[in-house]
Amino acid sequence: MMVNQKAHTGMPVVPNLEDFDKRSGGAFERLIFSHRKLVLFSCLFMTLVMGFFAAKLDVNASFERMIPVNNPYIQNYLQYKSELPGLGNTIRVVVSNKQGDIYDPEYLKTLEEVNDTLYLIPGIDRSWMRSLWMPIVRWREVTENGITGGAVMPSDYDGTESSIQSLKRNVDRAGLRGSLVASDESSSMIVAPLLDRNPNTGEPLDYGEFSQELENKIRSYESEKIGIHIVGFSKLVGDLIDGLQAVMLFFAVSVVIAALFVYLYTRCLRSTILLVSIAVIGVVWLLGLMQILGYSLDPYSILVPFLIFAIGLSHGTQKMNGVLQDIGRGTHKYVAARYTFRRLFLTGLTALLTNIVGFAVLAIIDIPVIRDLAITTSIGVFLLIFTKLILIPVSLSYIGVSKKAARIAIEKEKSDSQSSTWLGRVWAGLDKFTDRKFAIGAIFASVLITAISSVIMMDLKIGDLDPGAPELRPDSRYNLDNAYINENYGLSSDQFAVIMKTDPDGCRFYEPLKAMDKLAWQLRQTSGVQATDSLAERVRLMTSGMAEGSTKWFTISRDQAITNAAVDAAMISSPGVTNQDCSVTPLIAYLTDHKADTLTRVLNEVQGFAAENNTSQDAERPVEFLLAAGNAGIEAATNIEVRKGIVIMYFAVYGATALLCLLTFRSFGRAIRATVVAMVPLIMTTIICKALMVGLGIGLKVATLPVIAVGVGVGVDYALYLLGVQVAVQARGESLTVAYRRSLDFTGRVVALIGLTMAAGVVTWAWSPIKFQADMGILLTFMFLWNMIGALILIPALSHFLLNDSENLKPESGSVGASDSPGAADTSSQSHQKAVTQTSRMVVAD
Template identity: 55%
Template sequence: MLNSNKGEGVPIDAGSPARFDRRSGSWLERLIFNHRATIVTICALLTALLGWRATQLQVNANFQNMMPQSHPYIQNYLNNADSLRALGNSLRVVVENTSGDIYDPQYLRTLQQANDRIFLMPGVDRSFVKSLWTPTVRWTEITEDGFRGGPVMPDDYDGSPKAVGKLRRNIDRAGIVGSVVANDQRSSMIFVPLLDADAATGKKIDYRELSHRLEKQVRSLQSKSVKVHIVGFAKLAGDLIDGLTQVITYFGVAAAIAALALFAYTRCVRSTVLVLVCSVAAVIWQLGVVQWLGFVLDPYSMLVPFLVFAIGVSHGAQKMNGITQDVARGAHRYVAARYTFRRLFIAGLTALLADAVGFAVLMLIDVPVIRDLALTASIGVAVLIFTNLVLLPVLLSFIGVSSTAARRSLNSQKASAQMAGSGAKMFAALEIFATRRWAIGAIAASVVLFAAGLSISAHLQVGDLNAGAPELRPHSTYNRDNAFINAHYGLSSDVFAVIVKTPSGGVAQFPTLVEMDRLEAQLREVEGVRGTSSAAGVMRMYTAGNFEGSPKWMTINRDPFVSQDAFSNVVVAMPELTNQDRSVAPVQAFLADHKAATLTRVASAVERFAAAHDTPERHFLLAAGSAGIDAATNIVVEKANRQMLMLVYAAVAVLSFITFRSWQAVIVALLPLMLTSVLCEALMVMLGIGVKVSTLPVIALGVGIGVDYALYLLSVLLARLRAGATLVEAYREALQFTGKVVALVGFTLAGGVVSWAWSPIRFQADMGILLTFMFLWNMVGALVLIPALSYFLLRPRTAAMSAEPTQPAGSQTPARRKSSWVGMTAIDDGKGGIAHE
């Protein structure tokens, strides 16, 4: 046996590993495999500790985490948030009388119960709660004796016909039909602003718990004659968290599919279980570290653990395949594990670093929820380096694979060799793409697909393309509730608010009020705006009220005494329309939906108005309200989309070049990924999926995970080309050694995520469809385009790099060469053993 520590070929002994030179290999290999028991013990203790921490991990959401924090719109909102309490995180609860109108005493008792229960819930900003049963909803009228008014709900209400009649008159005088009371007067609304934290305990609001309280205490009031509708970020987040608990089910489905696929490929229970155990251990480590660092899982990062599991299965399958093949050729499991580690560690490490880059680039996007996702995923990829690149080979060196699996692998290799070039089997047929005719055909077909995909993807839109909450299915309870409210109320839940900022008292001045009124008029002309509201518009009615209701006085009066008197009444009746020192006031536009096109039109109209009407004393700032936040998010996502892709590809290119030391190999690795990215964007257009917070990470993740296939194939392909093999021979061995596992992993991962398409959570379904597509197309691109592109870029002569020529075929003594981790592979020495390069 030759000394492998000097880089010479080493026939592997089929017997005891005692004859193996434990000093051979890199320092890292020696550190790991010469201390196997210590490695396993440390990993077991870490799994137990982090598993305990993972059980304490919470799932929650945060309203401000959905905002692009440094965008000017959001900065304007956050700087004035205390003055805009009604435009922040809030709920709208509508109680409907399905068999009559709101003037039914029984209905009013149910509404009172709902109001009282909501009022006492933790996290409710009770000062700004509005409903028929709160004293903040008032009516005002002018009489010959002056102003007269009071709460809409009579103080002496007792359910009698007289009291109900009084309520009816108060509602008419208050002008709240379309806002607090539905247009058809068959339902009424409870407006519920929320605090970021419970005032009593100081703890952040648990949206899942709040959602459950609303269901148990409020929606439970439903009967044959009463129906409850609830919308708002808190309810949406609660529904998402409840729905995403199904991820556990999908995780189980994916794990089952992976187990069955791996077992069908190897027929070895022990190695299949080890791959799954190490991948699950990675997920446990990830969740434990996330909890240890003080983070929580939000609805958008709930899918990350599955992606970590999927990546772990991919790398684990490659390690298992390599060891199985070495054992089949006569190696002891310990020796096979060490040689597999040598061959695939750098390729695996580079692939994981590429995955990490795909996640880390998302940190550049100025949306905290995406940054949390990126951090959570990066932690998961980091632990995979230990669990799947280190722990798995060590465990396999102890346990190995079954003799049945080894014999099956050897028989499969012999059968493949006999069928090479015959086209009888898929993998034998793939070799034709390493020939000139088929390489040209594959590249030509790819160019056509790329051009078609690019043409379609040009129509890709940013933001939501559908009404309602796009995170949920159109038929979900939340979206049905949202549709009901939009259909029966003049004020929708999609509010775009312009912040009017002045010195103290400036909002009540005539010039500012006139400009606010002009802005309202312009916004009402914008397509998609259903109505507007501001202190200026409401003040017109109060001014007329001061003069016996004369329509001639329904104006913004220049006289300071008249305008100040009317404005004071506005502040009393609707305190949400300005702050206490009258320096901040919103101009609200109620939109028909929050589709990207609608938000763009409204934001553009406001920006044009602000550019023309801003002065040193008066500024019109964008933006507050749910639609304003969505508009800012769309702007950030649109900018980040291309920037993110360019950075991902640049980083993957650098890592590939460091690994292969060949710009040609980098092109071969990246072009299939680019084709998949373009086709994925085209698929998004055809399925009506916009680029938004929930879909933005998918393409970056697809690139990071997809490059794994190319790295494993090219690591073997380049090594064989360096050894003097022809391209067809090199690709044949690459297919045999890693190609089958590439196909196995591609189908396994696709089979696992395709089940998401039936999820009640819409963005989870979208991610499942897109990831399925990318997993499959990255696999096909790697298996078909890598040999085709290699025909023109990686011919044996041009592919040779620093490695010295090996001995001619049949030589008994392999040539001495420099030791390197890059491109190491196993070569059949023709005697049933393996020579290691």
Template identity: 75%
Template sequence: MVEQKFNSGMPVIANLEDFDKNSGGWFERVIFRHRMVVVVACLLATVVLGFFATRLQVNASFEKMIPSSSPYIKNYLAYKNQLPGLGNSIRVVVENKSGDIYDADYLLALQKVNDTLYLIPGIDRSWMKSLWMPIVRWKEVTEEGIDGGAVMPSDYDGSDKSIKALRRNIMRSGIIGNLVANDGQSSMIVAPLLDTNPQTGQPLDYGDFSKQLEAQIRSLESDKVGIHIVGFSKLVGDLIDGLYSVMLFFGASVLIAGLFVYFYTRCLRSTLLLVSVAVAGVVWLLGLMQILGYELDPYSILVPFLIFAIGISHGTQKMNGILQDIGRGTHKYIAARYTFRRLFLTGLTALLTNIVGFAVLVIIDIPVIRDLALTTSIGVAVLIFTKLLLIPVALSYLGVSKKAARIAIAKDQAGAENRGLLGHLWHSLDRFTERPWATAVIALSLLVTLGCSVVMMHLKVGDLDPGAPELRADSRYNLDNAYITSHYGLSSDQFVVIMKTNEDSCRLYQSLQSMDKLAWRLRQTPGVQTTQSLAETVRMISSGMAEGSPKWLTISRDQAITNSAVDAAMISAPGITNQQCSVTPLIAYLADHKADTLSRVLKVSEEFAKENNSPAGAEQPVEFLLAAGNAGIEAATNIEVEKGIITMYLAVYGATALLCLLTFRSWRATLVALIPLLMTTIICKALMVWLGIGLKVATLPVIAVGVGVGVDYALYLLSVQLAVQERGGSLAVAYRRSLDFTGRVVALVGLTMAAGVITWAWSPIKFQADMGILLTFMFLWNMLGALVLIPALSHYLLNPKGNSKAGVTLDLEDARAQQEPRKPAAGAPAPQLTELALPRRVR
């Protein structure tokens, strides 16, 4: 890393011939001696990567949303082929708007929906269930024993007779509330999904699959027939559809950023350059993602904006330095080199901190989070080239307009009488370096943090709302889900416990008795509607074989009777156990998948498994394994999120602290930089509680984003402040210099980024709206924390009593005087207020 010495001798040089091109570090000389190579290389990279960016696929994967190394998910993956329909599936409800399902026209429409869905690639046809599928069967007890057959009569012809037979079969099948609505006005088709498209051999494209559902299934909706579709694949499809409207919000963010930068600089060409290079950084990232085999999914939509926002932040710092130097009369080439010399190492350190801060997210064992961590780190690494190198080089050619330069200097030289309210507030910020103000702001911050610490203890891990919290409550998906929930006795939220035994051992009395006990415990748990298991089916069949006598509604100790009951169950209810009778699911139907519901069910299941799983070496082992079903998988994911958040905090703050230590060489300065970030994290979690936002896969990265972006502000402000203090300046003078040089841009960037993401609050994707609100708060609070808390904390941690060096005596009164810059004498060059570089070493 190039060592940049503090240099107070950066004179105003108007003529390029008077500048020593051999000055500065070796890296600076290499870059500016080959400026055209840098520009051409970046343009060529933008064109090439832009081509690959156009080929980037938008998709999501069910497997990437789950923690594959979780013991619960390992159990699901190990036996998912033997648990049809208990993982990723789609549910289509066909409603008769003008009557009930016992209508020939309705049944014809249902058959058409069923057959159309059956032919869509990606459907696991062998386990598809509906009134028209022979896998759905009825059974009843007769004088001769147990009778049964397919629910749909084999001779169905639409006549009243066949419809009456269908009605009778439905009544004795036990599917009312499950495949048939309680009010009889609709029926459901349940279709498990394959992991791959059998036609292409590629992973199932949920975006395309969702479009086929809309084009082929939803299109069958009419005035008489209603269609309702739910399932992970449909949810992701709706999110992907919303993703395209999100592009409009990204465009709005770019426009807002451009306007903010222009109103600050009043220079059109440099603003266009800055925004264009920021967009180019996003293009580089998307192109590299395609080359490296990544996809853009709804949960990583944050990444492109984040890269753009960080790029704007660093680019504006560079442009601000060049703007001020040119305003004092410095040649544009020399101004670019001055700015590169002053800010390259600070910018590099900030970007490295961002990279490390995002990269540590890979420790969270959820593939979509790992992908987000890696792609964000790649995007930030791209900014080293586009922001730290390209912008200074490009501005050395373009420069800034003379009008913009004059305005920038006029702002610095404006007297108190020309300042408005905001101007007076801005020039009063260094009062926070004084003990009374520092004490007051720290005390207030401490009270707010303590209060928010109490509130954040109520933050839940998982969903807090029914349906799909990722979408708006009035979205078509959530309206469909609400219809299904209100019309069906059994929800689509299934929590599955797997009973694992030796082959054929699921028939044993002890195994079935244990399963029945667990089913009873789960039914007593709030949030569980009912359970379905082999044990319950065996009880009913045993009674049926005894002429329906309630005395036999039990699990018989007579193995012959139990064997007959299990054989009958396997025929009448396919999927109730596997063919080897060794993997048997116990399904708990939940009222919802809220965090509290999942926690209760998970606790009961875990405790039962711990008490009843056979010890190692048992002759007839019985194991209850968690978990399958969409609710079981979500519960396992919540566990990983809860474990990962602590690890993530330690890693993010540990990495940030280490890089700050390497930069400042001072543990005190590191504390000053980190304390505002810690406060932001605590207050943000309290805000999530107040807004009813749960901690889950979609919101977890926001915390890391707040730390990664917020540390930039501290690095830029503290690098200047410590540099002046090392020269002997008082804390007030040092902080005033940091405000003059980088503080305005810190405020500008905080406002720009907040204004850009607040537009997300109107997004059709609710979790993106939630992220927009949280990020707006974090950007603003990080900015305020940097501008207010850094000087206050510096008073106690970075304000030694002997604060002067030979020939320099600057105290608080000097700082007050220097807040009123004097006008230069006629013909004299403008004073240099920003001749700053990184300190040699902060002791």
């Protein structure tokens, strides 16, 4: 028979299924639970299908998807990309002689083999590949007869001493030390631009496969005598993809830790396995759908599967907690599942919709990889509506929880209510934050911490803060290779290219060349610039060479015939110095590094120069200096987009979150105040997180940008679950203290559990071989914990001033505590006991 007393949820205890009115509840609830087997079969079928497609998901990255393709600077690069060989996505292979210099027949033979092997790897743009063995690399010399030259590698090279001496002279005459030859002549470099697509398959170049080719075919030449050093975007991505195996291991560790924490909380093995399994199912659905929609998983979006798992686990644990408490009070498992669905579906749906919108607005940032992350994460969270809000309650209606676990949960709650356990004392301590004295103290401390963090975060840099590849550990093979190249080569691989655009043959005239020469001089005076290379500088050299090397002629001549001859000579000796019709001419600045400050200085210098010297198309000699090409120039444009997009993203994320919070709390006046209470901890967490990034030396860039949105997306769940119960209880006439205590009893434990579980899962990432994953692990650990602590402390403190008006509300008929005055609710042990034994029902349960 139905027990007349009401459970802590405000709903009747129904020990026998026959006593439950299956026609009760909303239409959607009845539809779901009337077709439970169909729901389970559909989810099983979906899991099998999505698992099949998930197994076929590619792991890759695209150079162009990492850059803001609609940025005007990047548009300039893409427009003239075919005419700017080597100024975008290139690979650099350095072959070193550990026991001597490059003028060793055995070394040169190995270098030739490496060169030929690299030449044949699919994806190499062979026409612009440069090395000592490529005829495109030429020398030039001024003689009494004018300028002569030829290929650096002698056409009759045969390994004899005389041919090696010829090579040595040609290297000197070509001025290759510091560029293609190391300053100490112990190694030489092969520079190979990459194609966007594999010419054999027509598919986008697979960087993971390409990197393996480099390891298997190029790195294999490494020996006691020969050293191989490889750098470039494709190799970096390849190393990150290789590191994904370790990432998957850490993901598995996170799942195990989550399962352990949930089990220690519930002490129910079967429901723990169910909860974790369904959380993993949500990830499988997402990966399968990504493959169907044509997405690939790249090293920068590896956060998405864990994020979906974590959000799913958070919502799932709330559902299981509700079922656990109902069964512990004697309710049948089927009825308990329906009660939980009835109470938490709307709040869970609102929280998930908030997550979807919060992540979707990341698409505002005009970087394809971020846009893909925004879309795929939003899709993944949408799938959780089915796996977490529907599948978990339906599954629990069949398996329920063990009687032992239910009994332990009730006993634990009773002991906590009497503050006889450490957790009970913690809950009692949190209750105090509803009092004015403690509320003022908590708010003051929060304001102080936020103010200090606001000052610190002003030093947050956009972009990289370290040389090499900050995504990898400083002692990684890639960064060691990069350090070797920087140490042994005078010109770094960080190239910032400015495009001079003129009319056809416009680069031959004095005015454009003089302007280019002036910009090159200004850049050489800029901190962080090692050297420059441009047509203007080569024209100076050629003009001097045609005048028997006289330094008086080391200039750009106003005599058009002389300048034409100098330009022709430069184009022959240095292919790529300008395009065929002399209308697109790059000026390359070699930077000491690609740190944010260096890029900003160079960018500002070029922008200022272009504003003063660009002329209109109506001018006699129109000239435009356009940004930007080269890996450093492209990164500078990306930093601009991140800087611009982060502000828009904040407004969009917080605006969307605030709007959905307003819709959650129905009374307009109360909704505004409740939204403020929910949003303040989130904003505070973002500010402190940025200050933490400054302290850890982490820049804000493509790899770290999603972490901010994750903090908001996960943090709002905590606030909605806590406030949902609190506001509902207050609306029935209870005091703030009683309402908040019921919120703690009903959802607070799970909020604390999930915060600790997710933090414990991601903190292990700090030991990942991929540094940016380690950075994300540290930042996410902080955000999960701080969001949880902020919600548990600041929600009652802020509620004291913004939501402490229950005395002005008329309690609903039959609501508990209707006869208790607010003051009594704060002090009476009887009222306090009610707060424990009668936790609130959600608004949707009324």
